[in-house]
Amino acid sequence: MTDALPPRATTRQIPRLIQDRRWWLLPVVLWGLLVALSLQMQVTRISEQSVEVALEGARNMFRMVMLARNWNASHGGVYVPVTSQTQPNRYLEHPRRDVTTTDGVALTMINPAYMTRLIGNMSTEDGGVSFHLTSLHPVQPANRADPWEVKSLQAFERGAREATSIEAGPDGPELRYMAPLIVRESCLSCHEKQGYKVGDIRGGLSVSQRHAPIEAASAEAIRQSALAHGAAFMVVVVIGWGLLELLRRRWLELAGKMAELEEAHGQLLQSEKMASIGVLAAGVAHEINNPVGFVGSNLGTLKSYSEEMIALLEACRAGRATEADFAAADFDYLKTDLADLIRESRDGLERVRKIVSDLKDFSRVDQAQWQDADLNAGIECTLNVVWNELKYKAEVVRAYDPSLPRVACLPAQINQVVMNLLVNAAHAIAERGVITVRTGHDAEWVWIEVEDSGSGMPPEVQKHIFDPFYTTKPVGKGTGLGLSISYDIVRKHGGRIEVRSEPGQGSCFRVCLPVRTSSRGE
Structure with missing residues (x-):
């Protein structure tokens, strides 16, 4: 027999030994x-x-x-x-x-x-x-x-x-x-x-x-011993049952609190995801607006050119065109400008297509399973997605290991880790600096390094950077979950995150993942 669970509590949170008195x-x-x-x-x-x-x-x-x-x-x-x-x-x-x-x-x-x-x-x-x-x-x-x-x-x-x-x-x-x-x-x-x-x-x-x-004589002693053992049995059973009942009630209360905490944690994680989406949306929108803007401008110019040419053709068909009309139309300029407008528009649309493709590769919404991933390609598409956050703060130096082996992982989650590290690196730079992205490997591990030339961190801050809700940013500027989420993702992959930093000397985060291939389907 079980009591009703507290609000938001689930049986998964309560051991069966505590939940069921039987x-x-x-x-x-x-x-x-x-x-x-x-x-x-x-x-x-x-x-x-x-x-x-x-x-x-x-x-x-x-x-x-x-x-x-x-x-x-x-x-x-x-x-x-x-x-x-x-x-x-x-x-x-x-x-x-x-x-x-x-x-x-x-x-x-x-x-x-x-x-x-x-x-x-x-x-x-x-x-x-x-x-x-x-x-x-x-x-x-x-x-x-x-x-x-x-x-x-x-x-x-x-x-x-x-x-x-x-x-x-x-x-x-x-x-x-x-x-x-x-x-x-x-x-x-x-x-x-x-x-x-x-x-x-x-x-x-x-x-x-x-x-x-x-x-x-033995029977009397045995009777007294039996009474003593029976009393000890009953005392321990009554006290033990009472303690278990007290523990059960406390556990039920704790389960309710844990359920509320998990719900609050889930909401904060959702907030962090929404904040990340906001960063991505703003950057992607900015990166897409530029080519879309000049494509729109080029289309306006092409429309004006087409109206002039259609009017001239109509005049020719009606026999009203004069040599002055043809002289007014600079066909050599139009021919060159039209080619430039079409080329620029195609380049802008290709830029939009590349951004959308990188965004798709970044999220891997159609491939949420473990697979052998190219980490260098994943880093590159992540850089393109968050480029708007980086290009005004730092020069990005790429130092990829060309022989980096493919690694079994959840690519979208590893991309999220890289994004968090890149955005944090940009925030750590007060004025324009340098962000270096490296990859490397040995027989057992592959690693991704994100190093910045920012302000660095003292030892007392480094002790807490992976703790949930810990942040050095002003109130309202961050949830303190980015590095915590990244830490959990890397641990889930069997890896680790290392950091070295000194005040005024910048920081370097290294993500180490075990060398293994073949999807695990986890």
Whole structure:
């Protein structure tokens, strides 16, 4: 959906992204995808961090159990009263496994393995973390490894330091952790007869805990992260949409102003063209009036001569002519004067024809396409068209390069550039001076130079001579668009305009065009 454009604005002036709000959905979608990607990464990180925290807890529990086991082993086992929960360990072969105190209390030895199993049972009954002491070759059947523990113990044999995984449990998913048990010196009192040596892997201790509490903690963090991401998405969308709407309105206003400026610029260009046409019209009219004037005068004289001759012929036919009448008519003079009148009239008409032909070549109204043009011929016809502007101000010196190659261009526009430079050169000369027109070329460029012996320009003026509307002429004497238009035309042709000038030393403008042939049809 688009709003009505401001007066004189066109859709060409406004980018589609700004003009049609539907395009704004594209950055919204991209921003949504970016936020979704960020949320997904955050969710993954939260889940990983929650699991890592739980694993670190399992590691700490493993360390605590190992500290208790090492303390027990360092004391050669500990004695506790025999109860229903602490029955003598029938798998423990020790001469002092069971003892009785002096007051008759029966005690039994709790070795590290038995103590670990008792602690694990208590933890399981408490509904917390459970421990399981196991081995690939257990002495007690209760310590037999389950499939996951078997896989972990085999990994320890290959050098793994720990094993972690989320596995299915009786009450739902469980986070499982397991690390190897390394034989120490204090362990040999019970396990040396099994063939173990210090440093061997005797088995492992697995720690299992329910995964549901971990997921619950992660879910709360994920919910907060989702809310934060959603809020960030909405804030950026609302602010961005508002800024785009503000930009859109400003752009629409600017488009209207630019359209008005283009219209004003077009009117000024038209004024400049009309001013150029005025200069051409005045000069052409003056150049045509002279030959037309004396042709008209000659025709008047020819009419008078013809009337005299017709009257004499009528008199002869009627028989009234006398010798005095023939003597009065100077036929020798008439014969010479008539030839001169006809010759002068033909020269005047030829001058008019040449001016009209040069004017046609100057404008090239019938050839507004790119073509290979003879620049020397174009300069010559331009000189003839503006001759009235030049002949009273300067002597024109022609220094054409006879081997100048033809150049692909719009001839009428190049002629307009030359005309602007010639007229400016004439205006720069206060009294009669010299205007030199040169052409030349090298392997890459052809050039046209218009040099005058006028007043020249200081550096601060040279910086602005190609700026639109800049002029050093009095108010009302120029629009300041001639050199700007010429600059644009030359740039359109892939060329450049160079100028060198010093105050009091005149100026030289060089128009450089690339050497290329064949019409481009642009």
